[in-house]
Amino acid sequence: MDPDLIVVGSGFYGSTVARRFADAFNKKVLIIEKRPHFGGNAYSHFNKVTNIEVHNYGTHIFHTSNIKVIDFITRFAAFNDYRHTVLAKHDNEFYSLPVNLATINKIYRANFTSEQARDLIESEGREVPKNLANLNLENKAISSVGRKIYEALIKNYTEKQWQTPPSLLPAETISRLPVRFNEDNSYFSDTFQGLPIHGYGALFQNILAHPNIEIQLNTDFFGTIWSKQRTIPIVYTGPIDRYFNYKHGRLNWRTVDFEVEVLPQSDFQGMAIVNYPDADVAFTRIHEFKHLHPERENVSGTVIMREYSRFTTPEDEPYYPINSIDDREILLKYRGEIAALRNVWFGGRLGTYQYLDMHMAIASALSFFDNDLSPSFKLRDL
Numbered sequence: 001m002d003p004d005l006i007v008v009g010s011g012f013y014g015s016t017v018a019r020r021f022a023d024a025f026n027k028k029v030l031i032i033e034k035r036p037h038f039g040g041n042a043y044s045h046f047n048k049v050t051n052i053e054v055h056n057y058g059t060h061i062f063h064t065s066n067i068k069v070i071d072f073i074t075r076f077a078a079f080n081d082y083r084h085t086v087l088a089k090h091d092n093e094f095y096s097l098p099v100n101l102a103t104i105n106k107i108y109r110a111n112f113t114s115e116q117a118r119d120l121i122e123s124e125g126r127e128v129p130k131n132l133a134n135l136n137l138e139n140k141a142i143s144s145v146g147r148k149i150y151e152a153l154i155k156n157y158t159e160k161q162w163q164t165p166p167s168l169l170p171a172e173t174i175s176r177l178p179v180r181f182n183e184d185n186s187y188f189s190d191t192f193q194g195l196p197i198h199g200y201g202a203l204f205q206n207i208l209a210h211p212n213i214e215i216q217l218n219t220d221f222f223g224t225i226w227s228k229q230r231t232i233p234i235v236y237t238g239p240i241d242r243y244f245n246y247k248h249g250r251l252n253w254r255t256v257d258f259e260v261e262v263l264p265q266s267d268f269q270g271m272a273i274v275n276y277p278d279a280d281v282a283f284t285r286i287h288e289f290k291h292l293h294p295e296r297e298n299v300s301g302t303v304i305m306r307e308y309s310r311f312t313t314p315e316d317e318p319y320y321p322i323n324s325i326d327d328r329e330i331l332l333k334y335r336g337e338i339a340a341l342r343n344v345w346f347g348g349r350l351g352t353y354q355y356l357d358m359h360m361a362i363a364s365a366l367s368f369f370d371n372d373l374s375p376s377f378k379l380r381d382l
């Protein structure tokens with residue numbers, strides 16, 4: 001293929017840009033993907049023994065209220081009506097997350113009304129003086145939910161996730177913790193939620209099924225001739241520091257390890273995700289994928305996945321940006337380098353060093369295409 005555009009990475013960002021480009025221009029786009037599969041972290045496969053769809057990189061639930069994203073994604077897949085809920089298992093009991101009236105009543109062994117619960121949590125939160133609430137993650141969490149709930153459900157979970165005491169983590173690591181003073185246990189509040197009925201694999205296959213799109217798997221961009229040339233435009237969704245050969249240092253990430261188990265029983269935990277906030281349990285969550293698709297009948301047994309969190313080494317998959325002050329300084333230097341480049345655009349979670357949900361990756365790819373890539377190609381054609 002003689003491409004008009006190179007896209008590095010076939011996750012939601014790269015695949016969305018490639019498809020918009022292929023639809024809009026009669027030009028060729030070549031996607032280069034270093035993994036043996038397309039789809040980035042949203043990729044899934046069907047387990048041969050159970051016929052259950054396993055999300056290779058942890059449970060991915062699609063949710064958005066963005067009309068443009070909904071219009072785009074529903075061209076390529078129909079979605080089921082799965083609604084996500086999460087329980088946390090603490091001291092052998094289950095608690096609803098995010099914190100709601102049921103969580104508060106169970107933790108306090110009480111039967112508060114909504115108003116009583118609100119008064120209690122507000123007064124507990126006042127333990128942290130207002131001017132110190134953003135000093136660190138611990139202060140921020142206690143001021144949101146009170147010490148008792150913080151210590152039961154948040155403190156050790158956060159410490160397991162970050163391998164750092166929450167009192168030493170910046171407050172910005174979390175947004176203000178939501179507390180509901182009603183029984184609403186839905187995890188997301190978006191208007192559109194669900195899972196692609198035929199799986200993420202089929203969804204990506206449909207996005208990429210276009211005569212102007214070609215994809216090369218098992219190919220590291222930096223081993224190709226395209227990384228040396230400067231004439232064909234590139235949309236790069238790999239790690240930003242890698243592009244510049246780490247000349248200003250490495251950006252830090254947290255990674256997760258997944259341990260998959262296929263079990264003969266029909267149900268392990270009755271729901272898709274249970275969090276484990278206690279310090280004496282090494283993993284942070286257990287995923288059980290069959291619950292994401294209650295409509296699927298042709299499955300047997302179950303597949304669970306334990307999730308463990310830790311810092312990355314250079315060999316690991318980067319998952320969550322740590323975003324420390326040092327990281328932000330390094331990032332600024334790379335952004336300065338990008339500003340001086342021509343014909344290369346950076347996008348997606350790795351290319352911008354930020355956590356993006358799937359709908360955010362798609363939304364940002366759509367607006368990048370409309371505002372930058374498309375005008376640039378129209379100018380070229382003049």
Ligand SMILES: Cc1cc2nc3c(=O)[nH]c(=O)nc-3n(C[C@H](O)[C@H](O)[C@H](O)COP(=O)(O)OP(=O)(O)OC[C@H]3O[C@@H](n4cnc5c(N)ncnc54)[C@H](O)[C@@H]3O)c2cc1C
Binds near residue numbers: 059060221
């Ligand atoms: C554990 C976990 C759970 C998540 N759950 C959800 C969820 O429930 N809902 C939700 O909306 N989002 C979820 N996300 C976020 C979701 O995975 C991301 O939003 C999405 O994957 C971002 O897409 P992307 O295209 O930016 O990046 P990616 O999907 O990471 O794609 C980047 C691609 O670039 C490729 N690449 C990198 N370097 C090179 C190179 N040198 N050469 C060639 N290819 C390269 C990579 O192999 C990868 O395929 C979750 C993320 C994690 C880690």
